Amino acid sequence: MNRYQIFKQLRKHRKLAEKRAINFQQNKIAKWLVWILGLLMVGYLIFFAIMFAMVANDSTSTTALELIFGIMPFVLLIDFLVRFMAQQTPAQLVKPYILLPIPKNVCIDSFVLTSLFNTGNLIWFAMLIPYALMSVLFSYGFWATIGMLLCYYLFILANSQWYSIVRTLINNTMKWWLLPICVYAIAALPIIIKKGSEQGFENFFDFYASIGTAIEEGSILPYLIALALLLVLAYINRHLQIVNVWREISRVEKTTHLKSVSRFSFLDRYGEIGQYIQLEIKTIMRNKNPRKGFIFATAIVLMFSLLISFTTVYDSQFMTNFWCIYNYVIYGSMMILKVMCNEGNYIDCLMVRRENILKLLRAKYIFYCLLLFLPFLLMLPTVFSGKWSILMLIAYGVFTAGFQYFLFFQMAVFNKQTTPLNTKFLSKNGMENNYYQLLVEMVAFFLPLPFISVLQAMLGNTAAYITMLVIGLAFIFTYPIWMRNIYHRMMKRKYILLEGFRASR
Numbered sequence: 001m002n003r004y005q006i007f008k009q010l011r012k013h014r015k016l017a018e019k020r021a022i023n024f025q026q027n028k029i030a031k032w033l034v035w036i037l038g039l040l041m042v043g044y045l046i047f048f049a050i051m052f053a054m055v056a057n058d059s060t061s062t063t064a065l066e067l068i069f070g071i072m073p074f075v076l077l078i079d080f081l082v083r084f085m086a087q088q089t090p091a092q093l094v095k096p097y098i099l100l101p102i103p104k105n106v107c108i109d110s111f112v113l114t115s116l117f118n119t120g121n122l123i124w125f126a127m128l129i130p131y132a133l134m135s136v137l138f139s140y141g142f143w144a145t146i147g148m149l150l151c152y153y154l155f156i157l158a159n160s161q162w163y164s165i166v167r168t169l170i171n172n173t174m175k176w177w178l179l180p181i182c183v184y185a186i187a188a189l190p191i192i193i194k195k196g197s198e199q200g201f202e203n204f205f206d207f208y209a210s211i212g213t214a215i216e217e218g219s220i221l222p223y224l225i226a227l228a229l230l231l232v233l234a235y236i237n238r239h240l241q242i243v244n245v246w247r248e249i250s251r252v253e254k255t256t257h258l259k260s261v262s263r264f265s266f267l268d269r270y271g272e273i274g275q276y277i278q279l280e281i282k283t284i285m286r287n288k289n290p291r292k293g294f295i296f297a298t299a300i301v302l303m304f305s306l307l308i309s310f311t312t313v314y315d316s317q318f319m320t321n322f323w324c325i326y327n328y329v330i331y332g333s334m335m336i337l338k339v340m341c342n343e344g345n346y347i348d349c350l351m352v353r354r355e356n357i358l359k360l361l362r363a364k365y366i367f368y369c370l371l372l373f374l375p376f377l378l379m380l381p382t383v384f385s386g387k388w389s390i391l392m393l394i395a396y397g398v399f400t401a402g403f404q405y406f407l408f409f410q411m412a413v414f415n416k417q418t419t420p421l422n423t424k425f426l427s428k429n430g431m432e433n434n435y436y437q438l439l440v441e442m443v444a445f446f447l448p449l450p451f452i453s454v455l456q457a458m459l460g461n462t463a464a465y466i467t468m469l470v471i472g473l474a475f476i477f478t479y480p481i482w483m484r485n486i487y488h489r490m491m492k493r494k495y496i497l498l499e500g501f502r503a504s505r
Contacts, residue, residue: 007110037442045127052127053134064135065148065212068128070205072152073187075124076159080180083120083163108241112234115164121156128152140216147215147223154226161233168240174295276363283342287421290335290342297334298374301327305378309385320388321452327375328400329444336368336408337437344418344501351494358487361412365479369401395465395472399448402475406482407444411437413489416500 052071056064128149137145169176190207211222264281267274284290304327343350343360350356376397382388414436455464475482490497 007106007113042123042126045124046130049127049130050134053131056131056135062209063212063216064131064139065144065216066209067212068131068136068148068152069212069215070209072155072208072211073204076155077184079124079156079159080163080166083160084167108238108245112161112164112238112241115160116157116234118160121153121160124152124156125149144215148212151211151215151222151226154223154230158226158230158233161230161237164237165233165240168237168244172244174292174299272359273363273366276360277367279360280364280367283421287342289419289421293334297330301330301375302378304330305375308379309381309387317456318449318453321449321456324379324388324392324396325400325404325448325452326445327379328372328397329404330375331368331371332400332404332408333441333444336364336405337411337441338415338419339364339409339412340415340497341417341419342421344416344504345421347418347498347501351498355487357490358484361409361483361487362480365405365409365483368405369476372397372401389461389465391462391465391469395469398472398476399468400472402472402479404444404448406475406479407440409483409486411440412486413493416497417504418501 052067053064056062056067059067062070132145132148136148166176166180169179188204190204191201193203214222264278267278270277284294304323308323308327339361340347350360376393379388379393383390383393452464452468455467459467
């Protein structure tokens with residue numbers, strides 16, 4: 001097979017990959033819901049297109065092309081962040097082809113090219129095309145409109161390669177988060193550079209709006225810059241993916257002699273529950289991927305706690321509700337949502353004794369409830385400064401430990417894909433696309449907000465907080481009941497779960 005035939009065959013495999021996936025039937029209904037949400041997102045983009053077009057048509061100081069390129073940094077930043085939810089890096093797709101007589105470099109090249117032709121790169125045209133029709137086409141003509149869309153598309157493709165580079169480096173070590181932070185800080189430098197009478201955001205906007213000005217004047221420089229950026233990033237991405245794949249292929253397991261072993265002997269008094277809490281702690285401490293997830297979640301909790309406590313950005317009633325709930329839910333959404341996925345590596349051992357899984361789930365619930373004390377302590381400055389009440393902070397924490405965790409632990413019934421404990425790039429499934437997880441996460445994040453707002457409008461803040469506290473306590477006190485229900489439902493599906501965990505190792 002030549003390179004073109006390999007590329008064509010691998011592209012066909014990726015199109016069929018979801019139908020071959022273990023959780024295809026499980027995800028079918030949930031995926032329809034995701035498509036509906038995607039259509040809503042397209043609707044929002046069209047709304048923004050209309051809004052920006054109205055601003056451009058009414059403006060006497062900024063042209064339509066300058067406006068759309070002036071906001072491009074924000075579009076690319078949002079695009080970069082959204083890709084973390086769904087897009088895999090090319091190296092994560094290679095494992096099924098490692099043992100086949102196909103050059104690994106050709107596989108990587110094929111997946112890099114596939115990432116460029118991904119339909120997700122076209123989503124921003126839902127905003128760009130309506131905007132172009134309303135503000136650019138009749139003012140600048142057909143070719144200027146095509147030029148605007150082409151230039152934007154090249155920058156979006158370059159952004160996809162930039163995301164892949166950053167995601168791959170972050171998979172190696174969390175310290176690489178400093179790279180995008182530094183890059184975006186440099187991109188924002190026009191804000192602090194004074195140019196004549198302009199400074200701050202005006203100078204920032206004008207700096208990037210100059211791309212639109214160049215397109216108006218018929219210059220090819222913006223296209224050359226965008227194309228050069230795309231080619232450079234694609235080359236770096238390709239090289240990086242190859243290096244990481246070969247590093248994991250040639251990885252040698254090392255046996256290290258521990259100088260000390262963390263015993264957590266104080267948990268021994270709690271019997272098997274204490275032993276499973278120790279297992280959860282040691283899983284996080286000793287394995288690369290769980291440890292990385294825990295550190296990342298803790299960093300997010302710390303960052304948002306500082307923003308909430310020491311700034312006035314989120315002091316409105318709605319934002320107060322949102323960020324308090326969000327901060328408590330971080331650990332659940334990043335770790336409990338994939339409950340049993342780590343244990344999929346040794347699920348057979350857990351199945352040998354009756355109710356082992358039930359005790360494990362109870363231990364996990366206790367551990368993650370205790371972990372909520374960290375965001376609680378970090379958000380206490382809001383109470384000391386008088387921004388929030390202690391009743392509110394306790395009520396939201398108890399509500400999360402009760403109702404929110406009740407939702408997250410339901411995933412124990414549906415999760416059946418093993419998460420590698422240490423390898424990342426060559427995991428069989430790469431980044432899991434379990435739409436049930438996405439659905440539960442969205443319900444846990446956004447369902448409480450309208451509920452809390454209605455309670456506050458009808459009963460007042462204090463009564464609303466007491467109601468949330470009561471609901472949370474009800475779920476906490478009844479957790480043995482609903483946890484046993486989860487366990488029984490798991491046992492009814494145990495052969496399906498075992499098959500899924502074994503197949504995805």
